[in-house]
Amino acid sequence: DVSRGDYMTVIGPVGDERKLPFDKIATLSGVKEATMVETPYKLISREYARFYGEPGAHKTVHIGHVHMGNGEPVIIAGPCAVESAEQVAETVESVIRAGARVLRGGAYKPRTSPYAFQGMKTEGLKLLAEARERHHIPVCTEVVDPRDVETVAEHCDILQIGTRNMQNFPLLTEVGKSGRAVLLKRGMASTIEDLLMAAEYVLSEGNERLLLCERGVRTFEPSTRYTLDLSAVAVIRRYSHLPILVDPSHATGHWWAVPAMAKAALAAGADGLVIEVHPRPKEAYCDGAQSLKCETFETLMAELKPIAAAVGRKL
Ligand code: PEP
Ligand code: MN
Numbered sequence: 001d002v003s004r005g006d007y008m009t010v011i012g013p014v015g016d017e018r019k020l021p022f023d024k025i026a027t028l029s030g031v032k033e034a035t036m037v038e039t040p041y042k043l044i045s046r047e048y049a050r051f052y053g054e055p056g057a058h059k060t061v062h063i064g065h066v067h068m069g070n071g072e073p074v075i076i077a078g079p080c081a082v083e084s085a086e087q088v089a090e091t092v093e094s095v096i097r098a099g100a101r102v103l104r105g106g107a108y109k110p111r112t113s114p115y116a117f118q119g120m121k122t123e124g125l126k127l128l129a130e131a132r133e134r135h136h137i138p139v140c141t142e143v144v145d146p147r148d149v150e151t152v153a154e155h156c157d158i159l160q161i162g163t164r165n166m167q168n169f170p171l172l173t174e175v176g177k178s179g180r181a182v183l184l185k186r187g188m189a190s191t192i193e194d195l196l197m198a199a200e201y202v203l204s205e206g207n208e209r210l211l212l213c214e215r216g217v218r219t220f221e222p223s224t225r226y227t228l229d230l231s232a233v234a235v236i237r238r239y240s241h242l243p244i245l246v247d248p249s250h251a252t253g254h255w256w257a258v259p260a261m262a263k264a265a266l267a268a269g270a271d272g273l274v275i276e277v278h279p280r281p282k283e284a285y286c287d288g289a290q291s292l293k294c295e296t297f298e299t300l301m302a303e304l305k306p307i308a309a310a311v312g313r314k315l
Helices: 046-051 087-099 122-135 148-154 169-178 193-204 233-241 246-254 257-269 294-310
Strands: 002-004 009-011 062-063 066-068 074-080 102-104 141-142 158-161 181-185 209-213 242-246 271-274
Touching: 002 158, 002 294, 062 074, 074 294, 087 102, 087 122, 087 193, 102 122, 122 141, 122 148, 141 148, 141 181, 148 158, 148 169, 158 169, 158 246, 169 181, 169 193, 181 193, 193 209, 193 233, 233 242, 246 257, 246 271, 257 271, 257 294
Parallel strands: 074 102, 074 271, 102 141, 141 158, 158 181, 181 209, 209 242, 242 271
Antiparallel strands: 002 009, 062 066
16 A cells, blocks of 8 residues: 655555565665554454454453453462472462462472572472362462473463563463463563563464463562552553453562552452462561461452452452
8 A cells, every 4th residue: 555645655565574574674765764553463452352253352261160351350379489288288278268269389480599499390380280189279380491381281270471581482482382371471671562472472372371460560669579550451451352460469579568459450450360378478488578378368358359349340
C-alpha cells in the first residue's frame, strides 16, 4: 500500500516481518523512518483469542481441575523453598484448608548469592510430587535451566519461570516445547511489552497454557523490596487473552504488606495470586520476611472473599 504526499511517501508493507529486512529499510537513503504499525506480539493478543471465537477475548487455562482466567481467581500458595517433608506436609494441608487451589514451592532457587541455599533440587521435586498425589492439588515450581525442564515437568503441573529468567530465550523455548502449563514472571526491570514478547516465545512453540505474573519492578523506593506495578493487570487484560496473576510477596518483601496488596490485586481484576506461606517464617531458608504464617494466610483468604465478590468474581 503506497500513499504519496507532497513531501513524503508512506509505504505500508503487510506480512511476515521475517521476510522483510525491516532493520535495513530504516538505513536506506531517502527513508526517514521505518515503524511497526501493528503490535509485535500476535499469539498472546486479544485479537487472536477473538479470532478463535473465545467469548470476551480471554482464554481460560486449564490445569487439571483448576481453571485460570475464567472469572474465579485462583490462589497459589506455599513456601518460597521446599525445605523438608514435614514443612511441605504442614504447609500444603494448611493452605488447602484456607482455600488455596495450587501449591507452590521452589526446588531450584535462583539466588542472588552463589553461597545462599540453592534448593533441594530433585529431592525437593519428589516432595512436591508426593504432596500433589496425596492431596490432588496441582503444583507450581520454578525451573532455572533448560536441561532440567523434562525432569521438573515430570514432577509438577506448572513450570515457573522466575523474574531473573524472563528473557532466557532457550529456557522459554524449552518450556514451550514441554507442553506443561507455564507461569511466566515479569522481569524485575522489564517493560510489560518485554513480558508479552517473552510470552510469545512460549506460545510460538505451540504451548498455549501460559499464565503471566506481575511480581514487582525495581524503582527508587527502598521501603518495599520491589514496587508492585498493579497497572500491569489493567494493561495486560487490555492487550492479551492470557490470565494475569499478582505476587504480592516478592513485590513487597514484607509479610505485613502482603494482605493489602493481595486485596488490591484482586480488586484490580487479577486472575489469581501467588503468596508465600511458611509454617515458621523465622526459620525459613529464604524469603521468611515476606512469608505469611499459616494462620495469617487463612485470615487473608477470608478477607479476600468479599473483595472478589465486590468486583463480580467468586473466590
Ligand atoms: C519465587 O517465586 O520464589 C521467586 C524466586 O520469584 P521471583 O522470580 O519473582 O523473584
Ligand atoms: Mn521467594
